[in-house]
Amino acid sequence: MLLKLKLIFLLVLAPVFVRSLDPTFNDDVLGLIVFKAGLEDPKEKLTSWSEDDDNPCNWVGVKCDPKTKRVVGLTLDGFSLSGHIGRGLLRLQFLQVLSLSNNNFTGTINADLASFGTLQVVDFSENNLSGLIPDEFFRQCGSLREVSFANNNLTGPIPESLSFCSSLESVNFSSNRLSGQLPYGIWFLRSLQSLDLSNNLLEGEIVKGISNLYDLRAIKLGKNKFSGQLPEDIGGCSMLKVLDFGVNSLSGSLPDSLQRLNSCSSLSLKGNSFTGEVPDWIGKLANLESLDLSLNQFSGRIPSSIGNLVFLKELNISMNQFTGGLPESMMNCGNLLAIDVSQNKLTGNIPTWIFKMGLQTVSLSGNRLGESMQYPSFASMKDSYQGLQVLDLSSNALSGVIPSNIGDLSSLMLLNMSMNYLFGSIPASIGKLKAIQVLDFSDNWLNGTIPPQIGGAVSLKELKLEKNFLSGRIPSQIKNCSSLTSLILSQNNLTGPVPAAIANLSNLKYVDLSFNDLSGILPKELINLSHLLSFNISHNHLHGELPVGGFFNTISPSSVSGNPSLCGSVVNRSCPAVQNKPIVLNPNSSNPYTGNSSPNHRRKIVLSISALIAIGAAAFIAIGVIAVTVLNIRVRSSMSRAAAALSFSGGEDYSCSPTKDPNYGKLVMFSGDAEFAAGANALLNKDCELGRGGFGVVYRTILQDGRSVAIKKLTVSGLIKSQEDFEKEMKTLGKIRHHNLVALEGYYWTPSLQLLIYEFISSGSLYKHLHDGSSRNCLSWRQRFNIILGMAKGLAYLHHTNIIHYNLKSTNVLIDSSGEPKVGDFGLARLLPMLDRCILSSKIQSALGYMAPEFACRTVKITEKCDVYGFGVLVLEVVTGKRPVEYMEDDVVVLCDMVRGALEDGRVEDCVDARLRGNFPADEAIPVIKLGLICASQVPSNRPDMEEVVNILELIQSPLDGQEELE
Known part of the structure; x- marks a missing residue:
């Protein structure tokens, strides 16, 4: 401590005295030692700094001019240093590079640091500096080329004096709390190549004049409060490669001058209020690799000219109002790795080319895509799917079944098909998704069981299957998904117990099994789930005592409600006392104490039961034979009577006759008698016509027992098959009996006339x-x-x-x-x-x-x-x-x-x-x-x-x- 005080005294109060006493004493050594004295160095990075050295050229982080031995560079990035940026650095009169990024420096920026006149690079990024950026810092910055104060806690406006630094090539004040408007003089920094003011509180309009920056390569003004329109002259920055105005309050349409940015590789306008259609000239930005227009109010169709962007790797146009489908021209974007068109109004089917381009991320959620799941064969294009990691098709109108070979997407980490109209079962191949972390099939019409192969998805963290019609048991193989944090299976038809295997999932945080048909007792081992935040088993048929301990001591009553047979303090229902099981004696036992029954006695009982079954079966068969015989006699009798009563308008007489005369027809009724009444309701009377169709005319007639039937006179006689085939089809149709089908009661056949006799339906x-x-x-x-x-x-x-x-x-x-x-x-x-x-x-x-x-x-x-x-x-x-x-x-x-x-x-x-x-x-x-x-x-x-x-x-x-x- 005494040494530090001495050095500070010498530096501040008696610099001339020091030089006169020791003309060899190096100012740079003195300045750095004093700077070090004001720091905390927890990792002892600066142990090589010693006041006994003649010069600091061999010290860590120090660079000297090889001729003069004076310090020209001080780079201490990531040393975990803390404290203030002290005045000792003012002794480094030949300093050109000062880089102290990624430390824990606090306090304000010393305005005198720029007084050297030699300083070219200043980097104080990723520290905890606060206060204003001093205006004086940039008033003597003739040689300054790069300055970065990014990722600090600086406040206030950007100093107007910044425009005095004509040599500036890079300015980075991002991720602070700077406010106020963008100084107009910034557009006169003719040497500027990179400007990053993103993630601040800057506001106002971005005024015209940016085209003065002829050499500008990157401009990032995203995450501020800028309003108004994009500057019309922005296309004058012909060297621009990166353009980020995202997450502001900009509005209006895109200025036409943008199409002149032929060198632009990254364009982000996300999170604004841009309107109108995306112009076709977007396809002229031929070097684009990343295009982000998400979260705006763009409308109309996606321009087909996007297919001209052959270098495009990332496309995000989500959360707009685009309509229509995805243009087929996008197949030409052969370098595309990620596409996000979610939350729009897109319609039509999912184009198959999406699954042929080797994409890594596909998000089509929140549209009106349907009607179906149309996949190419995964097996035939495995190479195209090797890199697919994210597939989000949720919240659309997709129907159909989940492809059985979905497991071929071996690199998939997220699969979301929730909120669609998928039906059928979950394919067993889901267990082949070894890398899957999120699997969401919720809110569909899926049925069947949860396949036990789910245990093969060993990396699974979130499983969401709620709001389906799944049945069966929760597979015990779920225990193999050791990384699982969320298990959401609510609102299904699951049965059986809650498997004890769930207790092996030590990372579980959220479990929802509510609104199912689960039964049984909850496993006591569940208390070992130490990370649980929610466990909902409400509205099932569980019984017995709730587990005691751990999370279950504080579980919400609503999470266990709807299980009348559960007991415990949480549900305010005491559990019944444990009683010894009663002794149940075998009523067939010859010895009530040993429980051993006589083998002969058991054999007699078995034989008696067998005899009874045999007798019953024989009686049933006999009755059936008699019934069929009587029924056949009655049918033949009724056929004869019905044929005799047949009377058709037009004078023809058709009746059933034992003769071989081909002019007589054949009437067959499948059950009951068929005696038709005569008179006004005579068969095929024009007045009784009910309707006409493609195969014939339908009449109503009444049987003599008062029962109405409908007669269809077929009008396709010339096309009808032979009598043998006709009768074969009639007998097949006559066997169809269902309460939602009109029953065929019988038929009538001649080579020139065919009638079908149906039950009569009264209400039309x-x-x-x-x-x-x-x-x-x-x-x-x-x-x-x-x-x-x-x-x-x-x-x-x-x-x-x-x-x-x-x-x-x-x-x-x-x-x-x-x-x-x-x-x-x-x-x-x-x-x-x-x-x-x-x-x-x-x-x-x-x-x-x-x-x-x-x-x-x-x-x-x-x-x-x-x-x-x-x-x-x-x-x-x-x-x-x-x-x-x-x-x-x-x-x-x-x-x-x-x-x-x-x-x-x-x-x-x-x-x-x-x-x-x-x-x-x-x-x-x-x-x-x-x-x-x-x-x-x-x-x-x-x-x-x-x-x-x-x-x-x-x-x-x-x-x-x-x-x-x-x-």
């Missing part, structure tokens, strides 16, 4: 209820939902029996007296000698609007997915009350296109039939509409199976259905 067709009824008798929402669900169940049953309807439309859906829908006219296309789509199309041309697009493509196979398409159109027709195609005075409105457009514009609720007057649950109506659009997808493989549709509808159905129906 769905078309009549939707389009011919008054608004007062309008179908309620609950009736409409039940009709949609019933149609789905009927079609699902048909498809299960390998029958395609081919002719689905609202006139072929009948409503019975209880309001249940019954799908009719199914399977008639099977009567044609071949399923020629031209003939088929002509026969069902009245189904315009319902026909799947593959009817127009001869190379696409006709499958059950054609029915799914027609069902999707029917769903929209039922919900909206509008026909599939409506002809206006000057326009044709296609229902699917209209609803899809409303969905894209965020007004899907407006599509619901106006006659409901808002009396419908939006949480049912909107998912039903979206399901209809998914079913009516243009691509067959994107449409779900009807069984999946039924499951989805039952899950959409409101839990309040049992309550009073909405009016």
Whole structure:
């Protein structure tokens, strides 16, 4: 301490005296020793600095002129030094470089440091300096080329004197708290190459004049409060490579002069209020490697000229109002590594080229992309996916299933497909994602179980599967995901116990298993989860005592509510006392004390039971044989009586006869008698006509027992198969029995006349209820939902029996007296000698609007997915009350296109039939509409199976259905 005081005294009070006493004493040594005396040096970086040395040229961080031995450079970056930047440095009269960055220096900037006149580089960045930047610092800066005060706590304005430093090439005052406006004189620093004032509190407009900086290479004014427009003359900085005006309050459109920045490699305008369309000239910035226009108000389509940016590596246009799709020209951006177009209004399908470019990050979330998941084969393009690390497709309108080979994306670290309309199961290949850290499939329509292969995702940190329809148990293999911090499985249909294996996940912080069907006792080992912040098991069927200790001593009551059988202090329910289990004796035991039963006695019991089963089975078979025999006799008798009673208008007489005469027809009824009444309701009477369709005319007639039936007279006789094939198809269709399908009761055959006999449905067709009824008798929402669900169940049953309807439309859906829908006219296309789509199309041309697009493509196979398409159109027709195609005075409105457009514009609720007057649950109506659009997808493989549709509808159905129906 005495030495330090002596040195300070000599330096400050008696410099002349020192020189006179010791002419060899070096001013640089003295100045540096005094500077060191005011510092804390915890890492002892400056131990080589000794006042006994003649010169400091061998000291750490010191650079001398080799001739004069005077200090010209002092570089102490990252030495962990603290204290003030003392006056001792003023002794270094020949100092050119002063770099003290990345330390803990405090206090203010000494204005006298620039008085040397030789100083060229000053770097005080990444310290804790405070106060103003002194105006005097730049008044004697003739040789100063670089100055950096970045990452400190400096306040106040940028000094006007900065414009005096004509030799300045680089200025960095970023990451402070500087305020006020940008000094106009800064545009006169003609030698300036880099200006970084980002992350401050600067405000006002960026005034014109920047074009004076001919040699400017980088300008960063981001993260301030600048307002107004970009300076119009910014294009004059022809050497500019980096331009960052992001996160300000700039507005207006992009100045045309920007297109002259041909050397620009990085352009960031994010976080402003720019408006209008991005001009096509953006493609002229041929050297761009990074383009960030995110978080603005840009609108219109993404310019296709972006495809000209062949060096582009990063593209971020997220959080704007872009519409349309991604331009195909972007395939030309062969160096692209990251693309973020999230939070826009983009529509259409996800282009497959995105998955062919070797991207590392793909974020398409928060758009209206759909209708489907369209992937190329991952296996065939493995090289393209090796680098993909982030794939975010969340919050779109995607449907379909998760690709089974998703596990081929081996480098994936984040996979987010949440908030879509994905159905099907989670593929087992998910376990192959060894690098995955975040996996989010939440808020979809996924079903099935959580695959046990999930344990293979050993790097997983966040697993989010909530708001789906997953069932089964939580796999114990989850314990292999040792890095897991978040396990969110709420609002599913999971069953079984909470696995004890979860207690092995020592890093868990957030667990949500609420709103499932979990049962059993909570494992006591859960108290070992020392990092838990939340553990929600509410609304399950758990029982027994809550774990005691650790996090569970302070768990919120709401986190365990909805489990009536849980006990413990948290739920204010005492647990029952432990009792010894009662002794249960074997009632068949010969010795009540040993519990051993007689083997012979057990054998007798077994034999008795076997005998009873055998006797019962034999009796059942015998009764069945007798019943079938009696039934056959009655059917033959009724056929004879019915044939005798047949009377057709036109004078022809058809009756069943034992003769071989080919003029007589053959009548077959699948059950019951078939005696038709005569008179006014005679068979095929014109007055009893119910309707006409592509395959024939339908009449109503009455049996003698008073029961009505519907008779379809086929008008496709010339195309119908042989009698043998016809009867074979009829017998197949006659076996179809489902409460949502119109039953075929029988048929009549001659070579010139074929009749199909159906059950009669009293309340008419769905078309009549939707389009011919008054608004007062309008179908309620609950009736409409039940009709949609019933149609789905009927079609699902048909498809299960390998029958395609081919002719689905609202006139072929009948409503019975209880309001249940019954799908009719199914399977008639099977009567044609071949399923020629031209003939088929002509026969069902009245189904315009319902026909799947593959009817127009001869190379696409006709499958059950054609029915799914027609069902999707029917769903929209039922919900909206509008026909599939409506002809206006000057326009044709296609229902699917209209609803899809409303969905894209965020007004899907407006599509619901106006006659409901808002009396419908939006949480049912909107998912039903979206399901209809998914079913009516243009691509067959994107449409779900009807069984999946039924499951989805039952899950959409409101839990309040049992309550009073909405009016």
